Amino acid sequence: MESIKKIVLLGQFGVGKTSLLRRFITNEFIQDYKTTLGVQIKKKHITLPSGNTMSMIIWDLEGFSSVTKTRPSYLLGSNAFIHVFDITRPVTYYSLDEEINFFKKNYPKVLLRTVGNKSDEKNPKNVLEYLKNKDIDIHGVVSAKTGEGVTELFMDLAKNLETL
Structure with missing residues (x-):
């Protein structure tokens, strides 16, 4: 039985959303940075450990300084959000608590994963300690550049979505 999940x-500009998507879909990393305008949509079929299959329809949204500025129409019908921040740029994680509260209040039935990207560039220990002290639940630190944790992030999300 195949399910379809959106x-x-x-996340903000330049946190690596498009690079994470590319790493998951094609297992590639391209150094050239091009800003996403609007939305880019990709699809990947996966087989879950249960044997069921899932079509993951992944929407890569343009970055905004705050998630509250995201077009609500892009978020309609979502099964999960992956909120990405850049562990090398504090401006991308200083307001995570407010943004997470925005998702919980406005989209309480949508599964939320908050992840730090660019672990290849900096040891995330200090960032994670800072966020832990602010009582922010982070679901991992990944690297689109090296691929560390990217497949695991999406597969764990898919396993959680399978039960919903």
């Missing part, structure tokens, strides 16, 4: 990648 996953939306959100």
Whole structure:
């Protein structure tokens, strides 16, 4: 039995949303940075450990300084959000608590994963300690460049979505 799930990648400009998507879909990393305008949509079929299959329809949204500025129409019908921040740029994680509260209040039935990207560039220990002290639940630190944790992020999300 195949299910279809809509996953939306959100976060500020330059956090690596498009690179994470590319790493998951084609297992590639391209150094050239091009800003996403509007939305880019990709699809990947996966087989879950249960033997069921899932079509992941992944929406890569343009970055905004705040998730509250995201077009609500892009978020409609979502099964999951992956909220990405850049562990090398504090401005991308200083307001995570407010943004997470925005998702919980406005989209309480949508599965939310908050992840730090660019672990290849900096040791995430200090960032994670800072966020832990602010009582922010982070679901991992990944690297689109090296691929570390990217497949695991999407597969774990798919396993959780399978039960919903």
